[in-house]
Structure formats: C-alpha cells, structure tokens
Amino acid sequence: MSLTFTSESNLRSHVFPRPGNLAVPLFSILALLLTLSAVAADQFVSRQLFTSSPLWAVVACILLVWRRGGVGFNRDGKTRSGYSSFEQQSGEVTLSFSSARIALFAAAHVLLLLADRLLHSKLESIAGTSSIAGWMTAALKLSVLLPTLLLLPLAQWRMLSRVYATEGIAALVVLFTFFPSRILDAIWPWYGQALGRLVFVFSGFLVHGLAYTSALMPALHGKDLDVTILLACSGISGIELFDYLFAFVVLMDWNRLRKGRTLIAYFAGIAVMFLSNALRISALVVLGNRGFADAVVRFHLSAGWIFFSVVFLAYLCSTYRHLLTSTSAISGSTVSPTS
Secondary structure, three states: OOEEEOOOOEEEEEOOOOOOEEEEHHHHHHHHHHHHHHHHHHHHHHHHOOOOOOHHHHHHHHHHHHHOOEEEOOOOOOOOOOOOOOOOOOOEEEOOOOHHHHHHHHHHHHHHHHHHHHHHHHHHOOOOOOOHHHHHHHHHHHHHHHHHHHHOOOOOOOHHHHHHHHHHHHHHHHHHHHHHHHHHHHHHHHHHHHHHHHEEEEOOOOOOEEEEEEEOOOEEOOOOOOEEOOOOOHHHHHHHHHHHHHHHHHOHHHHHHHHHHHHHHHHHHHHHHHHHHHHHHHHHHHOOOOOOHHHHHHHHHHHHHHHHHHHHHHHHHHHHHEEEEEHHHHHHOOOOOOO
C-alpha cells in the first residue's frame, strides 16, 4: 500500500478513484466494506460467532464516512474542513491496497474460524451466560473486527484515526450499545430493584396504602390494581426507539453536529428514557388505582410506544439547537427582513 503526499501546500482528498490508488474517503469506505463482508462471512460459517453489533457498527461507520465526504489536509497531515466531496485538485492524499496485507487479513479470519472450531464445544456450553467465561465468548464475537488492523501499516492507521476519529468513536458506541437488552438482562437483578423502589416512591404520593414487594420481579399492590414490573417493563423498548431515532438524526446532520455534545446528549438521553420509564409505570399504578384499571390493562402496551415517542421529541426539541455548530445554529435562526 502506498501513501502519497504531493508537494502542494494544501492537500486534499476526493471520492474519485485513480489508477493504482484511491482517495481517502473512497479507500476508507472500501476497507470498511471489505471488513463488513469478512465479518458477515465469519458469522455465516460459524453460528457461535454470530452477533449483529459488529455488522451494525461497520455499517454506521460507512454511512458516517460517506456523510463526511471530502477531507482536506495541510502539509503536516492535519485535516481541515470546507471541502466538497466531488471537488478535485492536483494536491491529493491517496491510498492503495496491498495484496500482501489483504492476504494477511484473509488468513487472520481463517485462523479465527479455526480457533472457533477447536473451542466449539466449550464455547457452546457457556454462550449466553453472565460468567467470566460468557464475557470471554462475547469478546471472541467482537474479535472478528481485529483482522482489519492488518490492512494498513501503523503509520497510515494513525493518519486515518486523526481523520475519522469521531466516526470511529460513533461506531464504537454502536458496537457496545446496539443490544441494550443484553445489558439490561445482566443488570436486571439490581436495576429491577432500583426501578421498583423509584416507582413506589413516585406513585406513593398519589396512591394511599400502596405496598411494595421486593423480588426478582418487583410488585406494587394497590387497592384496585396490582402491578408487577417485568423485565419487559424495564424500558428496553424506549431505549431501542431512542437509539433508532437518535441515530437517524445523527446521520442526517452529521456534518453540522458538535460531536462532543452529541455524544453527551446520547448518554444523557438514555438516562432521560430510563427516568421517563419510571414515571410511565408510576402513572399506570396511579391511574389503575384511581378508577382506570380496565383502561390501563387494555392499553398500557400501545400507550408505551406513544409515551416514549413523545419523550424523545421533547428531548430532541430541547437539545437540538445546542448540538449544532454555531454557524448552523445562527443560519437556522436567521429571519429575512421584510419590506
């Protein structure tokens, strides 16, 4: 693989291939597509390696690199903004694939599959557990991404990491939070108790004589309606809805977002959804013991999706302007003068 810096004072990349090399955005996308294909092939061959989070993480990185578009470079290799994806100049940063490194990449995936075959019986018995061995199985499933490091020399990875640091961080967030249900399954014995106690405190102000039973599935006993908090009531549906909607907003506005604030807003939004879920269950307890028990039993599932959608829209409306760059915020608030 070759990395070419021209003698121009300002260097930049574009998305059009040239003979023998590729511009940085297109090269990055093709490298990610190669990774995506290899990971999908690994999971097709080995059921034990199957998990969707690496696939979605790579897809997210591809989409964000595509949304980022062209990348400008100064002589020292630092990036600068203000370039269009389809503009071309004589000064370019170009990369090309090395057949030797592609062979190493393929060999690493073959070795990973062979290791999985050798450990198949042991891995199958501990898959899905919350023990240390279970965490080792999860780590093996994520290791399908490691052979990608063999595609480039370290110096070129450093250059690309400077260019696409924010896209890489976003992909890591997707990698480790794409399956919140698994996280909640692991922490439910503790989180379920915290949720039950919080609901009991909230609803206790409006429902007199409410009793609480501490168990794996906490229960609240009222005069008209008893409510048992199941794992399905953990707020997982709200978190999943928040993830999809927030990801859509990020993809659409990626080039206008303040990346640090967006990352903070994502985790803060998850906390808001958890708290809102406690308020939702409290409202069900209060309404169910205030003469609306039949309506609560009949509509509590469909009402949950409506509730979480409203909470997300309210959260987005309150934070959206703060996530945009100053230029975007100013231009979005400018009003043309009228005569």
